[in-house]
Amino acid sequence: MLFDSHVAILLDTAVAMVNALTDGHQGSRPYAAPKGDELPGAIGEVLPGGVAVSVDEALYLAGTTLKVRRVFEAMEAGREDDAAAVVNALVVSTGARPQLDRAPGEPWQVHFHGADDTLAVGWSAGFASALTLAIGSDLGGRLGVCRAAPCDRVYVDSSRNAVRQFCSRSCQSRVKAAAFRARTRPT
Numbered sequence: 001m002l003f004d005s006h007v008a009i010l011l012d013t014a015v016a017m018v019n020a021l022t023d024g025h026q027g028s029r030p031y032a033a034p035k036g037d038e039l040p041g042a043i044g045e046v047l048p049g050g051v052a053v054s055v056d057e058a059l060y061l062a063g064t065t066l067k068v069r070r071v072f073e074a075m076e077a078g079r080e081d082d083a084a085a086v087v088n089a090l091v092v093s094t095g096a097r098p099q100l101d102r103a104p105g106e107p108w109q110v111h112f113h114g115a116d117d118t119l120a121v122g123w124s125a126g127f128a129s130a131l132t133l134a135i136g137s138d139l140g141g142r143l144g145v146c147r148a149a150p151c152d153r154v155y156v157d158s159s160r161n162a163v164r165q166f167c168s169r170s171c172q173s174r175v176k177a178a179a180f181r182a183r184t185r186p187t
Contacts, residue, residue: 006109009048010130011156013123014068016046019167021065024152027171031153051119060120064090064127071131072154076145080135083143087131096125096132148175 019026020042021033034042040058044051053061067086074083090096100108112129113122134140134156142157144164148171157164166172 004110004133006111007130007133008156008158010112010126011134013047014065014127014130015154015156017043017061017065017127018069018072019153020046021062022069025150026153027148027151027168028174047119047123053119057118057120060118061123064120064124068127068131069154071135072143072145075135075140075143080140083131083135083140087128087135090124090128091132094121094125094128096129098129146171148172 021039023033024031039062040053040055043053043058043061047053067090071083071086074080074086096112098110098112101111101113102108112126131143134143142162142164144155144157146153146155146167147165148167151167151171153167153171155164155167166175
């Protein structure tokens with residue numbers, strides 16, 4: 001396992017949020033992120049536990065998601081300093097701090113809630129902390145943006161040998177098929 005299970009959940013959720021809440025391309029098709037009245041429901045579908053999200057929380061999380069996308073883009077482009085600056089600003093703005101929490105009948109777990117423990121700030125603080133742990137270790141290079149043009153969805157490479165380049169198998173297959181057609185095309 002590359003990341004602690006809690007950090008892995010935070011990173012996977014951050015990826016799902018970025019991919020659901022940012023405009024761009026999903027595979028070869030344009031993708032328009034939910035806006036307005038659709039935003040709270042879309043976020044509720046992404047967050048574990050099927051939580052209800054208010055409009056204010058949705059707007060806050062949508063803003064965080066744009067910053068998280070910038071981190072993935074900076075890491076993909078080899079701009080670690082830019083990624084670290086965005087993450088550090090998120091840590092400060094959310095008041096992220098490690099703390100031990102325990103649900104009844106469960107073992108102690110490290111969480112990263114912010115000073116304001118609202119749903120939006122808590123998740124934002126968690127995203128910031130997970131990204132801090134990834135970038136501050138040798139795992140920062142595992143934050144990526146899909147290399148299948150024009151797709152721009154993000155991913156965390158959890159493969160053993162750190163070779164992932166695509167957000168999904170469909171993007172990987174599309175690129176491989178195009179490369180095969182190019183190699184076998186009569187000249």
